[in-house]
Amino acid sequence: MPELPEVETITRYLRDGNAGLPGVLGRTILAADVLWERTIAEPGALEFIRRVSGQVVETVGRRAKYLVLRLTSDTLLVHLRMSGDLRVELEGGEGGAHDRVVFHLEGRLRLVFNDARKFGRMWLVNEPESVLGRLGPEPLGADFSAGAFFDLLRGHQRRLKPLLLDQCFLAGLGNIYTDESLHRAGLHPNRLASSLSPVEAQQLWAAIRLVLNEGIRNHGASIDWVYRGGDFQNTFRVYQRTGLPCPVCGTLIERRVVGQRGTHYCPVCQPEPG
């Protein structure tokens, strides 16, 4: 479930608490279990466990799709990839089927990383920029202006869909929010970035920010069996709506593969480039 709004939702849950359970801010990590070694990208699993134990969670934040937990002397970065989830549980209960890493916290709590597909990764590093350094701008950042976005787009001879998914270009969009943003902006996924007019770039900029903010307001999207309680899926206009009417013009939504990703669009609201 993890694009920017879902990661932001989890960040807030971990920071402020959720569903009657407290957050992890200020808590000491007593110990950690690594149940799937490859989840730990850096350092090795043994050193990860040794080093993380005893550190206190000083801040909980987000950069793009990464959770950023500043600890006493290191930073813990978590990327949920396709199916990862992080939640606080009471110590003592049954473990989940796909728990990969468990942090035991003071106060009889644990922070559990659950990830059915095992794509998720975490890093324990001194210098977070070594992992986050190549990311593009935050789409909801105060310094991300429509004008700056137009300038970025102008420099790329790439189709919009794969470009918006490229985290070096813009950090945080995934398949859902890209499709929804392009529909809101009335732009075909195959449009060349450099072909956008300043007005079209401004419309895409506004659509991206609107859709992401809607997603956050709805606590993210919950689809399929990877459920986390968000509601944004109920407001999808094109994503996973193949064959259903476009809510704007009534034309049936189409699906095709663009840049190896399933892509949903309205053939009338989003005219294909010639």
Add this chain to the structure above:
DNA sequence: CACGAGACCTGTTCGC
């Protein structure tokens, strides 16, 4: 530089 294929993984759903 831009793009496609393949890899990493497990679980669900679809079509025959």
Add this chain to the structure above:
DNA sequence: TGCGAACAGGTCTCGT
């Protein structure tokens, strides 16, 4: 009913 194919919210590496 059963079984394989297709598909899934992500990203990396490789070859053209």
